[in-house]
Amino acid sequence: MRFFSIVLLVLAGLAAWLLYDANRSLSEPLVLTPEHKLHVPSGANLRGLSEQLQADGVIERAEYLYAYARWKKLAHRIKAGEYALSSGMNSFDLLDLLVQGKAVQYRLTLVEGWNMRQVRQALLQTERLEDDLSSLDDSQLLQQLGIEESYLLPEGLFMPDTYQFTAGDKASTILARAQSAMHLYLQQAWEKRDPASPLKSAYEALVLASIVEKETGVASERATIAGVFSRRLIKGMRLQTDPTVIYGLGPDFDGDIRRKDLTTDTEYNTYTRHGLPPTPIALAGREAVDAALHPESGSSLFFVSKGDGSHQFSETLKDHEAAVRKYQLKR
Secondary structure (H helix, E strand, C coil): CCCHHHHHHHHHHHHHHHHHHHHHHHHCCCCCCCEEEEEEECCCHHHHHHHHHHCCCCCCCCCHHHHHHHHCCCCCCCCCCEEECCCCCCCCHHHHHHCCCCCEEEEEECCCCCHHHHHHHHHHHHHEECCCCCCCCHHHHHHHHCCCCCCCCCCCCCCCCCCEEECCCCCCHHHHHHHHHHHHHHHHHHHHHCCCCCCCCCHHHHHHHHHHHCCCCCCCHHHHHHHHHHHHHHHCCCCCCCHHHHHCCCCCCCCCHHHHHHHHCCCCCCCCCCCCCCCCCCCHHHHHHHHHHHCCCCCCEEECCCCCCCEEEEEEEEHHHHHHHHHCCCC
């Protein structure tokens, strides 16, 4: 009987020592290099991660970290991502960081006026963002994002904005969020549209908004420009806007639009065709969407750039030609 008592005392002492040593080890500051970052891949488990941290010399005893996490029922709650580890952190802090998913956040901005080629390039060139789109053509891209097949192209379907992501996120997740944001905003804006608008659908509003976005150099002119285009649509006049022609030229455009470009028919040439082009020509921001759906009233049917980002608006062709001579030909 005395023997078993001694054994129990020894075991109790050993348990107490292990608890003490585990607490000491877990409380020790992590051994870090300057600006140390820990990458936790998707599907990683804490046991393997703990062993790797011990092998790298970051923690002292992998089994203590894993056992503590199991005891607290946290072992299966760690989240993938890239984590910045700072001086003074210990294993308790590290586990809390992993469970809360406080991964390093990176940013990618989709800019108003960008076309789809520029969007793809930005996604491809963004570090720490996994490329899962560059091998897909436009049709496959729409399918990957689950966008309804009625859209001809992905052009203009994404909300220009700044999006946060963590290392290892897929490029498609950024576009999915941007498309969802645009769809929601566009549908809400369409419900509040000016009843006098000549636009027949929310998609047409997006097409016009993209043209307004490309034509606008001064924010205060968006609704004025939208008013000109809306009146031309109502009157059956061609829109005659250079950005659509340039978009139709695609990569062949060399930066200098010529008379032959304006007279060569394409489905995006609004000098040769009536109505809106078949798709948006760029990313349109919220303000451009609002302008397209709430165009400024007035009687102007023409505008020409003054060369400083602003425009001269005219009601008659005669006044417009005079403005062209003043601001374009003279310059």
